[in-house]
Structures are given as structure tokens and as C-alpha cells.
Amino acid sequence: GQNIDQPTEMTATEGAIVQINCTYQTSGFNGLFWYQQHAGEAPTFLSYNVLDGLEEKGRFSSFLSRSKGYSYLLLKELQMKDSASYLCAPMDSNYQLIWGAGTKLIIKP
């Protein structure tokens, strides 16, 4: 079957660094996406990894290891506006995104 595993909730301090881990099992693999979703809003695209390694985009970086079925999202210099849910979504062999329940990130001053 297809499965996504990420922590339900994490708490971090403003200005700090946080790493959100995701492990996945899919029928085939065509890359992995991370999305951010603020409460009551639609998900917005953050990153896409299709090859192993680290992709950096400003304060956000995403890492992928296909052999381990593992990815993480790294957020640096946390700001209060980063309080949101972060959704890990691998793409399966049918090019469909498989969605986890997401990690709710709470930023404290």
C-alpha cells in the first residue's frame, strides 16, 4: 500500500531551525513535494525533489533519499508567519500526489 509518515505536531522557537521528517512508501516514485498550508487556507507549493540530495530555496531546504524513502524539510531563521501545517506529498507511478496528514508547526516567541 501507499503510506506517508510525518510527525503530527512540532514546536519551535522564533529564530531557530526546525527539521520536519517524512518517510513514505508509494507504488512507483516520480518525485516528492512539500506544501505549506496555513489554517483555513489552501496548500501552497514549497519545494520539489526528484533526485537525491538537498535543494535550497531561501530559508527553506528540502532533502530526498529515494533508497530510504525519506525526505525532510528544513526551515531556518523561523518567523511567526511560518506557523502552519507542512504537507509531504510523494508522486506515485500514476503521477498522482499521495498526501500525508501533515505536520502542524507551532512557532513560539
Place this chain on the structure above:
Amino acid sequence: IAGITQAPTSQILAAGRRMTLRCTQDMRHNAMYWYRQDLGLGLRLIHYSNTAGTTGKGEVPDGYSVSRANTDDFPLTLASAVPSQTSVYFCASSDSAEEGGYTFGSGTRLTVV
């Protein structure tokens, strides 16, 4: 219109009534999707369309139908609403099924009473 527009924003619907959620995109994306999102659960795919004229069933299609008469529009119909269909519904589109990078509409909050 810029991106994806969903209507209505929210709706309270009596059980047994028929309802169509509208979704329109102006990006000429081939693929479109309908998801529902319930508290504590991930996005669940209801139906999808890889290109105009074709549709497919997702993870939770029962009680819902879709059509894709043209590239821009992808309406979702609840033939006879039931309380378990209370949810937030998101429409999304992408350049192609392969490219991913979905763009989402702002969602429709539906309450069936």
C-alpha cells in the same frame, strides 16, 4: 480570474439535496483534481482529470461525480448530499500529470445538515 477560482466559498446544504461545486482555472493546465480535507486527515482525492474529455476516480469517489467538457472547468456534483460529505473541498490543477506543482483553489467549506 487569476489561477483557480472555486465557488461557492461556503455552503450549508440540507441532506438529500443536489449541489455542484464550481472550479475554473485560467492557466490552461491539462490536469485537474478534486480533494476533500477533513480534520486530522490528509487531502483525499475524489476525482481527477488528466485532460479535457477524460476523468478518473480517486480514493473516495462514492457520492460524487465530475465532468470535464473543456480545459478550464471541472465541476464536482453531489447528487444527494449526506452529512458525511461535510468537509472542505479543494480544486487543484497542474501543467501535466507529470509536472506536479499543483495550484490550489481557495476551497469550498460545505456543511450538510
